[in-house]
């Protein structure tokens with residue numbers, strides 16, 4: 001009998017295994033595909049490699065504006081894929097080495113929960129005092145929309161060996177706007193279709209609005225508040241029809257309408273685990289209703305982010321080892337969208353904060369006053385939201401080139417329940433974009449330097 005049997009070797013599962021091994025527990029880690037899961041092989045890493053290639057393409061285009069002779073001569077997808085796969089390959093090798101170097105029993109194969117304390121793989125039963133479910137997620141489609149040929153999800157889009165002339169993206173959330181950003185930079189005519197009233201609808205309203213302005217300026221087409229009805233394809237193109245009767249045609253259709261939990265036929269319901277629409281229900285200590293069974297990562301309702309999975313995996317390992325770790329505040333998990341411009345946020349939007357706390361102050365520091373942002377030629381802002389009652393900052397929302405790198409300070413302020421008065425005296429290096437964060441806090445503390453009021 002092992003201490004922990006972990007089903008799924010993605011962000012949540014492997015983080016749990018690594019932390020549990022540090023704590024001296026005996027572990028079985030079961031993975032049916034590749035260690036590293038979605039994030040490493042089909043998610044975070046490949047998309048960010050493509051986004052970096054897109055940034056290089058834009059830099060080549062923009063060189064002339066600042067007196068650097070450069071031209072954009074096109075994209076060689078074979079080379080882009082080599083670069084992307086090289087990054088994945090090196091990280092994959094490193095991760096395999098890390099797991100090998102620890103006292104972890106790694107099992108290859110598809111596992112099924114056959115008892116509250118046992119998982120079966122290839123006819124072999126692995127028993128654990130504790131079970132951690134970490135089977136992740138898959139790209140959803142919508143009823144009646146079959147993924148084949150020119151109609152694809154991010155899984156196929158990441159393997160494409162050519163640059164299409166045009167693309168429709170169904171869904172204006174994180175994955176949708178990231179692909180739109182890459183493809184536009186690669187020279188594709190992109191149209192995003194979003195059912196809700198704005199792009200990136202989960203973000204603060206000011207950020208969504210700024211994102212739409214930025215995408216309009218980049219020539220990325222989008223239709224918001226429209227409902228998809230059907231799609232058809234032939235050997236030349238794909239055409240979608242909206243409920244309004246309007247049609248849009250392109251070389252391909254990327255379906256980016258969210259990710260569903262990968263929990264079907266894995267024995268979870270049979271063992272009495274409480275589920276909701278396929279998600280595994282877990283309490284704030286990540287325990288399911290069945291004693292000894294925990295769940296982490298994308299199968300647990302909430303933000304589907306790799307670093308949430310890592311943190312939950314670590315939490316469960318420490319919980320099982322008896323360390324009684326502090327629970328994870330879902331709102332304290334940073335959220336970054338790596339498009340151009342980037343979006344980064346933490347905590348509550350202004351509207352959510354108003355609903356929760358009544359009176360709040362919000363302040364927007366415009367990147368126009370920030371030297372480094374001027375040098376980079378980016379626009380955008382940093383928006384702070386604080387409670388009026390005690391001044392504690394409950395939300396930070398940013399948009400602009402590279403603002404994802406600023407989320408570190410924002411998350412410390414949010415998670416340490418800081419106020420503008422706590423941060424304003426801290427010195428921020430000049431000229432950095434991080435300085436804009438300092439300026440925003442100085443302004444909120446009533447002593448703006450490079451800002452009006």
Ligand SMILES: Cc1cc2nc3c(=O)[nH]c(=O)nc-3n(C[C@H](O)[C@H](O)[C@H](O)COP(=O)(O)OP(=O)(O)OC[C@H]3O[C@@H](n4cnc5c(N)ncnc54)[C@H](O)[C@@H]3O)c2cc1C
Pocket residue numbers: 007008009010011012013030031032033034035036037038039040042043044045047048109110111112134135136137154175262266296297298299304305306307308309338
């Ligand atoms: C296109 C895209 C871009 C993304 N970009 C980002 C980003 O920039 N930043 C970020 O934080 N997140 C990003 N994500 C989300 C991130 O990838 C997920 O949140 C993360 O991978 C979830 O980790 P997980 O461990 O829950 O699941 P997964 O990573 O999906 O891992 C689950 C693992 O379980 C295995 N498994 C499933 N069933 C079984 C079984 N029966 N037996 C054995 N093994 C099994 C699977 O093979 C898989 O390896 C992105 C996702 C996508 C699709």
